[in-house]
Amino acid sequence: MSTMTSPVLRAEDRCDRCDAQAFVLVRLSSGRDLQFCVHHYTAHATALAPLADEIVDESSRLFQSPGR
Numbered sequence: 152m153s154t155m156t157s158p159v160l161r162a163e164d165r166c167d168r169c170d171a172q173a174f175v176l177v178r179l180s181s182g183r184d185l186q187f188c189v190h191h192y193t194a195h196a197t198a199l200a201p202l203a204d205e206i207v208d209e210s211s212r213l214f215q216s217p218g219r
């Protein structure tokens with residue numbers, strides 16, 4: 152098992168529902184990947200949880216100040 156040190160999502164990754172930067176990656180058990188901004192992930196989290204194999208939530212990066 153490897154420790155993930157680098158972010159999965161990039162600044163270019165966009166939410167599937169809007170054009171905001173994506174901070175949450177949802178891997179569905181069907182094999183599809185969905186990307187969401189924090190707003191839309193929060194809105195859909197309850198519906199997505201039973202469908203998801205893995206959820207990578209990098210929204211904490213939103214609250215980190217650069218250069219610290």
Ligand SMILES: [Zn+2]
Nearest residue numbers: 166169188191
């Ligand atoms: Zn969005």
